[in-house]
Amino acid sequence: MSKEEHRIVKGQVMVPYELALGRTWCHFFDCLKEEKIMGKKCRKCSRVLVPPRSFCPRCFEDMEEWVEVSQEGVVETWVYVNMPFFAQELKIPFISAQIRLDGSDSGFIHQIAGIDLSDFDKVRERVKLGDRVRAVWSTEKKGNILDIAYFEPVK
Amino acid sequence: MGKAVAIIGTGQTKHGRRSDVCYPDLVRESVTTALQDAGITLKDIDGVVLGTMPSMMEGVSSTHFYFAEAMGALNKPVMKVETCGSTGQSIGHCGYYWVASGMADIVLVVGSEKMSEGDGQATMTTVFDPFFQRTFAAGAPGVFTMQSMEWMYRFNIPEDKGREAAAMISVSNHDNAMDNPHAHIRVRVTMDEVKNARIITYPVRLLDVCPASDGACAVIFASEEKAKKICKKPAWIKGLGFRGEEFFYGESDKAIWMSATEAAKEAYKQAGIRNPLKELDVAEIYNPFTYQEMIFYECLGLCPRGEAPDYVLKGTFKKGGQLPCCPSGGTLCSNPIGATGLIRLAEAALQVTGKAGARQVGGAKLALSHAMGGVDQFNGVTIVGSKL
Numbered sequence: 455m456s457k458e459e460h461r462i463v464k465g466q467v468m469v470p471y472e473l474a475l476g477r478t479w480c481h482f483f484d485c486l487k488e489e490k491i492m493g494k495k496c497r498k499c500s501r502v503l504v505p506p507r508s509f510c511p512r513c514f515e516d517m518e519e520w521v522e523v524s525q526e527g528v529v530e531t532w533v534y535v536n537m538p539f540f541a542q543e544l545k546i547p548f549i550s551a552q553i554r555l556d557g558s559d560s561g562f563i564h565q566i567a568g569i570d571l572s573d574f575d576k577v578r579e580r581v582k583l584g585d586r587v588r589a590v591w592s593t594e595k596k597g598n599i600l601d602i603a604y605f606e607p608v609k
Numbered sequence: 610m611g612k613a614v615a616i617i618g619t620g621q622t623k624h625g626r627r628s629d630v631c632y633p634d635l636v637r638e639s640v641t642t643a644l645q646d647a648g649i650t651l652k653d654i655d656g657v658v659l660g661t662m663p664s665m666m667e668g669v670s671s672t673h674f675y676f677a678e679a680m681g682a683l684n685k686p687v688m689k690v691e692t693c694g695s696t697g698q699s700i701g702h703c704g705y706y707w708v709a710s711g712m713a714d715i716v717l718v719v720g721s722e723k724m725s726e727g728d729g730q731a732t733m734t735t736v737f738d739p740f741f742q743r744t745f746a747a748g749a750p751g752v753f754t755m756q757s758m759e760w761m762y763r764f765n766i767p768e769d770k771g772r773e774a775a776a777m778i779s780v781s782n783h784d785n786a787m788d789n790p791h792a793h794i795r796v797r798v799t800m801d802e803v804k805n806a807r808i809i810t811y812p813v814r815l816l817d818v819c820p821a822s823d824g825a826c827a828v829i830f831a832s833e834e835k836a837k838k839i840c841k842k843p844a845w846i847k848g849l850g851f852r853g854e855e856f857f858y859g860e861s862d863k864a865i866w867m868s869a870t871e872a873a874k875e876a877y878k879q880a881g882i883r884n885p886l887k888e889l890d891v892a893e894i895y896n897p898f899t900y901q902e903m904i905f906y907e908c909l910g911l912c913p914r915g916e917a918p919d920y921v922l923k924g925t926f927k928k929g930g931q932l933p934c935c936p937s938g939g940t941l942c943s944n945p946i947g948a949t950g951l952i953r954l955a956e957a958a959l960q961v962t963g964k965a966g967a968r969q970v971g972g973a974k975l976a977l978s979h980a981m982g983g984v985d986q987f988n989g990v991t992i993v994g995s996k997l
Contacts, residue, residue, distance in 0.1 A: 531759035539730035561859025
């Protein structure tokens, strides 16, 4: 079949949104501005979750108690991302990681940086599962997740 | 379980880059084939279930509107269900529920996707929450790679061993796809080619990853009475399970993966299966990534935790092995996502009715189908058998 029979028409849909954060997440991001990472503790199962939840997903109870967790934790898993796609927020290459912050009971998703990311073989030697990392703060705070600029390996 | 339900017909498109047809025509292709396979007409259909990925995939919202005519749904009840990758299993379950409840005799279930028309990874990234995790998301490869790394670390699986087993999975799926006329990717690959392919998200390489496909699948569910009247060899639904877990990635343990484990347990309980490795004849497991297929072997109870690479290396799941997995070439060789989980079910039905052509596993009587969806959040399993 000729190309003309497989005619492709370009299209795009763009829609702006205004998203309500809610009280719990609003407080979390306010605390990030003060360089504190806050979790919520369930009075029933005693788990501390970061991101904080307004209710415990397992107990279905309101989570009322705020607990400050450590800015250091253990790398539970990570991925080296060198794959571009539309509207990607971070510049590639970057490392996404699941970090268990000390004093919390869930993995926290953020990025590991502060090291040379250009050569993957070097990154592989530098970043290992089970390693300890610590939060590095952005100087200018915007009240979003990138107020923590990244996590860096603890020397 | 409700009333007995059977699959009496299936239809699949040729999957791949289908820029030769517009999206509704692609859907109709699968519907027409399924009706012919069942030997019935639209008049016999009481209701229609449809599922796809989120609307952002092709940029058209609520596609059950767009496809109403293509699905033959005029003057019939229509429902849409979507659970990302597990959509195909979810809609299959809905078809089952509808007939098992006694409220319908024959239900048409359709899954479809036309991934060449959009940006799959950008779409999947919108499944993440907008405040905490989306910034760091890298579509499906990012999540599945994190999960695979965690799994290998948890069970002390050496990197080389994981790599070797994953490469074998890629080679055998590609070999199997050669027998499947519907498959998107039909090329043989070697162990060396897989192990040296371009890195996507380390340790996952290009040949460890499924393609983005266009394709549709239709499956027709019928009550016992209708099935016995219409169909010579129905595939009977023996058991099904569907489970979900927490939305935020990192809140549940993905190396053990409760939703996959419990969905399978529920399906086995309903089907009366105690030793799935022994009792099942064939399995169609959702395997968009080679490494993840090994996690599924463990969650579905086909081998002990941490031992999937050993089972793969000794050929347990290969063609001719103890339990052949994905004789169709699986998700690894065709992934029109909204259709994929239903394709697994259709393939399982073809196997237990002896209609799988060159990919037939000889004498298959009991087959498992499975799919996973979201940010590793949902898992669905359906078991079909040749006997009621």
